[in-house]
Amino acid sequence: MSRREDMMAKKPPKPAPRRIFQERLKITALPLYFEGFLLVKRPEYQEFKHYWTELRGTTLFFYTDKKSTIYIDKLDIIDLTCLSDQNSTEKNCAKFTLVLPKEEVQLKTENTESGEEWRGFILTVTELSVPQHVSLLPGQVIRLHEVLEREKKRRIETERLPSTSVEKEKETIEDSVDLLNPMPACFYTVSRKEATEMLEEKPSWGNMILRPGSDSRNYSITIRQETEIKHYKVTSIGKNYTIELEKPQY
Numbered sequence: 001m002s003r004r005e006d007m008m009a010k011k012p013p014k015p016a017p018r019r020i021f022q023e024r025l026k027i028t029a030l031p032l033y034f035e036g037f038l039l040v041k042r043p044e045y046q047e048f049k050h051y052w053t054e055l056r057g058t059t060l061f062f063y064t065d066k067k068s069t070i071y072i073d074k075l076d077i078i079d080l081t082c083l084s085d086q087n088s089t090e091k092n093c094a095k096f097t098l099v100l101p102k103e104e105v106q107l108k109t110e111n112t113e114s115g116e117e118w119r120g121f122i123l124t125v126t127e128l129s130v131p132q133h134v135s136l137l138p139g140q141v142i143r144l145h146e147v148l149e150r151e152k153k154r155r156i157e158t159e160r161l162p163s164t165s166v167e168k169e170k171e172t173i174e175d176s177v178d179l180l181n182p183m184p185a186c187f188y189t190v191s192r193k194e195a196t197e198m199l200e201e202k203p204s205w206g207n208m209i210l211r212p213g214s215d216s217r218n219y220s221i222t223i224r225q226e227t228e229i230k231h232y233k234v235t236s237i238g239k240n241y242t243i244e245l246e247k248p249q250y
Contacts, residue, residue: 023069030056031154033147034121038062039108042075048108055118057154058125075105080126083119098122120144125151130207138232139243142221145208149186186210192246195222196229220246 025032034055039048040062051062051073058078061071079101086095086106094115098105109115120134121144128151130144187210190198195209199222209222219234221243231246 020067020069024054024061024071027070028054028056028059028061030059031150032056033125033150034117036114036118037110038118039110041106041108042073043103043105048106055121055125057151077122077126080122083123094118121147124148128152138245139241142208142223142232142243145206145223146186146210149206149208192220192222192231195231199224199229 021032032054036053038051038053040051040053041048049062051064052066052068054061054063054071058076060075060077062073062075063071075098077098077100081099081101084097084099086097092111094109094112096107096115096119098107107118109118116134116136117140120131120136120140123131123134124144124147128148130141130148136144186206186208188195188198190209190211192211192214195211198209199207207224211220211222213220213233213235218236221232221234223230223232232243233246235242235244
């Protein structure tokens with residue numbers, strides 16, 4: 001065996017991103033809401049540890065790196081008491097503490113923007129409402145609303161399932177996070193006027209409605225922020241999307 005062949009035999013090929021996602025989904029059996037690098041310090045840790053972290057359902061899963069398929073630690077945050085901000089002496093760094101019934105966990109992000117995102121997603125899934133006091137862009141707020149609807153639906157489906165139906169639960173979760181057809185539960189085939197009426201007259205519809213755009217190829221989003229209704233245009237550009245505030249119609 002040549003040296004190159006010997007090295008290849010000892011070093012298995014790295015899994016493709018799709019394979020990583022499927023493996024993690026299979027192991028955790030929970031939908032992915034947010035992910036990124038976090039510095040984590042639990043009571044038993046001597047210092048902060050750098051993890052690739054995934055928020056799935058109401059659980060944080062910690063991986064040694066971005067390509068690992070098996071998590072090395074996890075933290076259930078469904079019983080979160082509060083999320084408290086901590087003053088950080090480091091520049092462009094966000095630091096906060098998750099206060100849980102049995103422990104307090106310190107989290108630190110690499111920049112303030114990702115810190116706001118983590119705070120937003122954690123509070124959304126634990127409080128089942130989108131926090132009003134986070135500094136996020138309209139597109140990021142829309143993602144929070146989408147995750148909120150998915151988490152509400154997940155909890156309802158979980159409550160309906162018998163505790164022994166593990167395989168059926170995994171199938172339900174897998175369907176809800178189908179990457180090829182990620183249409184959220186807040187999508188309705190309605191007009192701008194109808195979406196406005198739905199949010200104004202029936203709070204049970206939630207705070208956001210995703211609907212077809214006026215050109216039938218793209219989408220629009222209608223959001224209720226307290227007593228104000230706003231409409232956003234979502235335009236597909238290749239594999240990405242741009243979101244802009246729609247002009248008022250008179």
